[in-house]
Amino acid sequence: MMKLLQTAMIGTFCLCAAALPSSAQTFSDAFAGFGSNDKAPIEIEAGELQVEDKTNSATFMGDVVVTQGETKLKTDKLRVFYDGSASGSTQQKISKLEATGQVYISSKDQTATGDAASFDMKQEVMVMTGKKVVLSQGPNVVVGNRLTVNLKTGKADLQAPKSGRVKVLIQPNSLKNK
Template sequence: MINRMRIFSLSCIMALGLAGMAHAQTFSDSFAGFGSDNKEPIEIEAANLQVRDKDKSAIFSGNVVVTQGEAKLEAQRLIVFYSGSMANGNADGQPVQQSISRLEAKGDVLVSSKDQVATGDDASFDMEKQVVVMTGKRVTLSQGPNVIVGKRLVINLETGKANLDSSGTGSNTGRVRMLLQPNSLENKN
């Protein structure tokens, strides 16, 4: 089990990333760089880890905290889906490198980086398509004093395009709300 955890941790460090920002920040920057920054190590803490090599998944549960540099992901449960095998290695005895294809964060999800915070009930990170979807009764993005609220957030990490809507069913419909403080988004170089 220790070797599986070590191989999995190494693959996380190589395949996952919570990148720092080098450009003017936007609301979508809280998610920017997932899967693109291999320079900083990743630390994952959780109460439990269950590796399901047959299903090609690893399940972290119990107050999961993922950090890299200034970025942090918190959730009650994190499921990491990967390709490759964590068992035994290749014919030369070398561990097989996994590629993380998808992350599913469940329960009180919080993503933060510098002065940006995004919260929701659940989040899905599709590493291959570079798309993040965060959902919940209340999905909130904030940067300093600026706040935007909806129910479903979709971010294309390649283009930086973000869509937030408030669609719901029945009486659970609403509107997207935004509060911007004057001059708060100016680039401070």
């Protein structure tokens, strides 16, 4: 298993996906997200890691899998941008994450999939895009092509393609007793 080269970088790594707005209560218990448990370790596995001090970034490539607690991110490539130098002994702060190539995020019975996702940690905003962005909880599904989530408030906006509409499928009583 490949862990992040600088363990200091792990301390502030935060990756979240959040609920749909309150008008769609079906998804109100959205992803707990990476960073929700500061004490839980974050594991990153990848075929390759490149650390680029000049650009303050690290790039994981090849079947990247990031896990913290019950939350998992899978993607082809993950680029992590941080403040400061990776070779320094002080703790690094992650400023931005960019996941590309079949992005899959899951937590418990909830998943989100798309072609790319970016996480701006300073603005606390996640944007997932793709030809088809799918957010699901159990048998309930919402489909669009751009999901924007305020990681602080949990407010989400799912947009439809220009030539289409947002689609929602909710199974009656599917979330009862959960």
